[in-house]
Amino acid sequence: MEYRRIKDQDKIGDPVNEDIESLRGKPILDVAAPYDKTKWKMKSVVTLALTFLTSSQAILIVWSKRAGRYEYSVTTANFLVEALKCALSLVALGRIWRTEGVTDDNRLSTTVDEVSVYPIPAALYLVKNLLQYYIFAYVDAPGYQILKNLNIISTGVLYRIILKKKLSEIQWAAFILLCAGCTTAQLNPSSDHVLQTPFLGWMMAIVMALLSGFAGVYTEAIIKKRPSRNINVQNFWLYVFGMAFNLIAILVQDFDAVVNKGFFHGYSPITVLMIINHALSGIAVSMVMKYADNIVKVYSTSVAMLLTAVVSVFLFNFHLSLAFFLGSTVVSVSIYLHSIGKLQR
């Protein structure tokens, strides 16, 4: 299978992973070495960017819902997100070519061997998005929000199995707490309906969590496969296939609407803001995959979820529930345990 090939190449020589691995045995002070410091800084910046973008994303969604119902086609918006990401990657590449010149690492042209794995994450997301339409026959929207927390567990398990990276016992405990804490924070009086989800609904939720986790972990494998390769080139190819698969989604789901009403029907300034935000978040996710990993991504988006709720108190007069406080406490302890679990292994 494809991901086996990626891993085998990883073993032969992967400077980034080797750097990470070599840190484990070292005393803590060594982390402050100049190269590691830059890497740590990069990791922090992209993680904070992802947290900020994800929470503002959620706030834009609440805002757009308050402004009225979705009238634009979601598939065309998704296509534009991929197109914008592609364009931004090209702009960044252009600047790099001007300052550093074209090298083997930042040239756009590629080999079939390199590019052959790039469509896979986009294809997995497409299947997941299509399944999303069917799961609502079994679960309501708030219930689906709860079930989406299964992503946390599936990401952890697939990260361990596919990328063969070990988490310490304490970090596994922290990961279970992250899932339980996020779910607790989202509890509302009607959440118990989720327990009545029929068997097929559970199966679909689990399959979707696995698809989503697999796509995330696979993207990390692709990006980390060639650590010296410029991230903008890697992003460009990921997003080209993202555009292609979203074009398929438009044809399958919204072809008539687009032909009759036009591609941009129902777009408002807030839709444009959401597209820009999604594009930037997507690039931040790629950056986190390059300079950190899926575990950091999961923590970052979980913290974003809690931040969103706190910000919504001021913006939309939301009330925070007791469950939210309890869930946030558990998530905070989870983050603390994840960080001390690293040092103690």
Added chain:
Amino acid sequence: MEYRRIKDQDKIGDPVNEDIESLRGKPILDVAAPYDKTKWKMKSVVTLALTFLTSSQAILIVWSKRAGRYEYSVTTANFLVEALKCALSLVALGRIWRTEGVTDDNRLSTTVDEVSVYPIPAALYLVKNLLQYYIFAYVDAPGYQILKNLNIISTGVLYRIILKKKLSEIQWAAFILLCAGCTTAQLNPSSDHVLQTPFLGWMMAIVMALLSGFAGVYTEAIIKKRPSRNINVQNFWLYVFGMAFNLIAILVQDFDAVVNKGFFHGYSPITVLMIINHALSGIAVSMVMKYADNIVKVYSTSVAMLLTAVVSVFLFNFHLSLAFFLGSTVVSVSIYLHSIGKLQR
């Protein structure tokens, strides 16, 4: 203050604490030494007994509520619980005197110096029980159940301050999780009312948690002060003062009812069962204080709370909520972290 005196004596020579301390530096295999094995066994037996008795206690309460309203006076029942504990301690002592003879460690007679601290836990519980009548002006009964989880934190903090015993970072994290997990497991759609508790209600809840935590930690200090002293003698003196303070409670609160309707008015077979159960649980708590500590007690009663809910599904057709599953998960992870936290310090 009294507890200072106890601690100072602890420092001079406390075989039990010294044994515990000396374990820390030793390799794990040493724990299996014959003496420690017996102690570990004793610790497990008393902990399991406390867990079993506490959960059956809660089940008896649900059962008695279903059978009808409380008609008996709670103060007379509390007095009988203390009297029964006293009697059981004397029976146990009688057996020991027959087999081992009367020694300095198991003789009932005592000095003013030894006995002077024994009334304090009983007095603290009396004040706490009196406050309990007033807090219901600010919080409803389910809300009070939620606020009672503050006991977990107060016990941990006072255990650290008064007994000067250290918990590792991971064990502190585990303790916060235990509190959050227990509260989450008890959440119901109306729990959010707790957040509207007025300031005075919060203050009373915190004072009650401190009183209850202080009484527990102080009892441990008294019992561990003289490790060679027979636990039944220590219990006898604790319960004698328990009887005395409950007699005061009868006089203050229920004097008229007892004079007019009689001491045993409204007692049913289930009341008798509850008194027996409370007496046995009380003795189990003392045993846990002697052979383990307040931290074990808190874990034991928290697990009992979860067990009660599971058993109630079968006995009373209770439904378990999603919050219960999430809370139980957090409590389970907390127990795991507490146990690995011990080894890693």
